[in-house]
Amino acid sequence: MHVRIDRVGRVVIPKALRVALGITPDTPLEVIADGTGLRIEPVRRHERSVDTSDGLPILGNVEGAVLTDDDVRRLRDDLQR
Secondary structure, eight states: OOOOBOTTSOBOOOHHHHHHHTOOTTOOEEEEEETTEEEEEEOOOOOOOEEEETTEEEEOOOTTOOOOHHHHHHHHHHHHO
């Protein structure tokens, strides 16, 4: 995926990637020099606990985060486009 940097140094992250990575306005990002390029990563949040049920992973709750079935459907649909 190709993007361009504008004259004041901004890079637009395409919406599908922002949605897939959970990047929203005011999400802190870290820019890392990586060899001859750059790597941009969301600042890591607190790690979530992972339990299993019937062999399937279940992520623990994140305080203050709410994710509804409609949110999951919307994210899935955005990724399929």
